[in-house]
Each structure stands twice: as C-alpha cells, then as structure tokens.
Amino acid sequence: MSVRDRSEGSDELRTGAGLALRSSGLSVTFDGIKAVQDVDLELRHREILGLIGPNGAGKTTLTNALTGFAAYSGRLSVDGADVTGWRAHRLARFGVRRSFQAVRLFHGMSVRENVEVAALGCGLSSRDARAAATEALNAFGLGRHAASSADALPYGDERRLGIARAAVGNPRYLILDEPAAGLNEEESDVLFEQLDAVPEMFGCGLLLIEHDMRLVMRLCHRIHVIDHGRTLAIGTPEQVRSDPAVIDAYLGSGARHD
Numbered sequence: 001m002s003v004r005d006r007s008e009g010s011d012e013l014r015t016g017a018g019l020a021l022r023s024s025g026l027s028v029t030f031d032g033i034k035a036v037q038d039v040d041l042e043l044r045h046r047e048i049l050g051l052i053g054p055n056g057a058g059k060t061t062l063t064n065a066l067t068g069f070a071a072y073s074g075r076l077s078v079d080g081a082d083v084t085g086w087r088a089h090r091l092a093r094f095g096v097r098r099s100f101q102a103v104r105l106f107h108g109m110s111v112r113e114n115v116e117v118a119a120l121g122c123g124l125s126s127r128d129a130r131a132a133a134t135e136a137l138n139a140f141g142l143g144r145h146a147a148s149s150a151d152a153l154p155y156g157d158e159r160r161l162g163i164a165r166a167a168v169g170n171p172r173y174l175i176l177d178e179p180a181a182g183l184n185e186e187e188s189d190v191l192f193e194q195l196d197a198v199p200e201m202f203g204c205g206l207l208l209i210e211h212d213m214r215l216v217m218r219l220c221h222r223i224h225v226i227d228h229g230r231t232l233a234i235g236t237p238e239q240v241r242s243d244p245a246v247i248d249a250y251l252g253s254g255a256r257h258d
C-alpha cells in the first residue's frame, strides 16, 4: 500500500470515528525543566501514528505520561473517558499498553509464560490468557518458540516477545518504544509486516516511537513530530518529510534512513 493510500485512507480509519487516545496540554517537568510542553496528541482507533523527533526531544517522557508511568499536567482521555492521573496498572487494564526501549522479560520463564503473565496482569482469566497468548505469539512469529526459555531467544525474537507481551489481551491503544532498535534490515522488514497487521488483528490504535525512518514512513498513517518537548509538526508522512522545520530539526541529521 502506498503512503498516499494510507494517509488518505479511508473507511477503515473512519470506523470507530471519534475514538482515540488524546492528550491535551500535556506537560512533564523534571526539576523545573519542561521535558514535554503542552502536547496535544491524538492516537486514533485503528491508525498507526508515528512519534518522531531528535534524541532527547521528549518522546519517551511523553510515552511515560500517556501510559501512567510519569506524573504530568494537562488532560488525558481514552475513547471519551477522562483518565487523567490514572496510574499505569489501571490504564493497562483499560487497554492502554506499551513496550519499553529495553525489553523487560521474566527470566527463567518460557516464551509463552512471559506473554501469559502479561495477559493475567491485564485482568484476563487463565483460560483467556492462554488463548490470547497464543494469538499474540503467532502474530509476532513466536509460536514455534512458545515452549522455549525466554532466556534463549536471539535478540530479534526477544524484541518481538516484548511487543507480544504489550499487545496481548485486546489493547485499545498500543504504544511501542523503538521496536526496531538494533534490528537489521531483514528483521526490520519482517517486523514491518507484523506491525502493519496490528490495528486490524488486535482492533487497536498503534503509536510507534521509532528512529528508523524507512519503517516509519512506510508504516504510519500520520506522524507527530516533537522537538524540545513541543509539537513541531503533525501530518501525513509526505507532509512531514517535506516540512522544512522537521528536516532542519531531525530528518536532515539524526534520523536513520537506511
């Protein structure tokens, strides 16, 4: 599917119109320094939104706030419900899930158990957790490793397991922090296919924080750019990649285009 097809798309994106994870005027301050300032972000139902910007722009801090891992000012809503101030565990049960830059696995457990534990943590019964784990493992090509020890996984599969753990059990919104970090081009292509299928397969919106512009530009319907904690641009991949301010702040230098 071309970028144009995606960005102008269509019935699929209009399905569930109005449903979104939304921040308004969201700010995070560390010791008097504003790491995130007045960000209005909208992650729509079943869209793939890219969140990009230079190192230190505030992407992870914003993600931490959106998922209840960081204190913030401003408002946060999910599908119209005000969830401002909710902590991570409550938001996860409500369907706002995330992965981390550094994969946090339960060592000494199997690949399947790692995903099942995450599903149980989101409130699923053990029977539902098992079924949901199977679905999530298959979605990320890990079904054949289900019984293996998580400690024995190669790096690329370890990263996919981190994503499967975040995606298990009907997320409304899934936020992935640099899922392609450290992957080679071939692994990144496999991940592309798997992430592309996520909104349809899991019925959720996907927020992708990623420095791999090849992946971001191909995968995302829209892109939100931040710099120095503030929104710099929001638009389709075509609009963003030709925006002089974005080129100046990021695409011309720090982004990976390989």
Ligand SMILES: Nc1ncnc2c1ncn2[C@@H]1O[C@H](COP(=O)(O)OP(=O)(O)OP(=O)(O)O)[C@@H](O)[C@H]1O
Pocket (backbone or CB within 6 Å): 030, 035, 053, 054, 055, 056, 057, 058, 059, 060, 061, 062
């Ligand atoms: N716990 C913290 N205490 C103090 N300052 C912090 C803390 N976490 C982040 N910061 C600062 O907030 C700013 C935003 O950092 P953040 O990690 O969110 O950026 P980022 O866009 O995710 O960067 P990267 O692309 O390198 O992951 C940086 O100036 C960083 O030094």
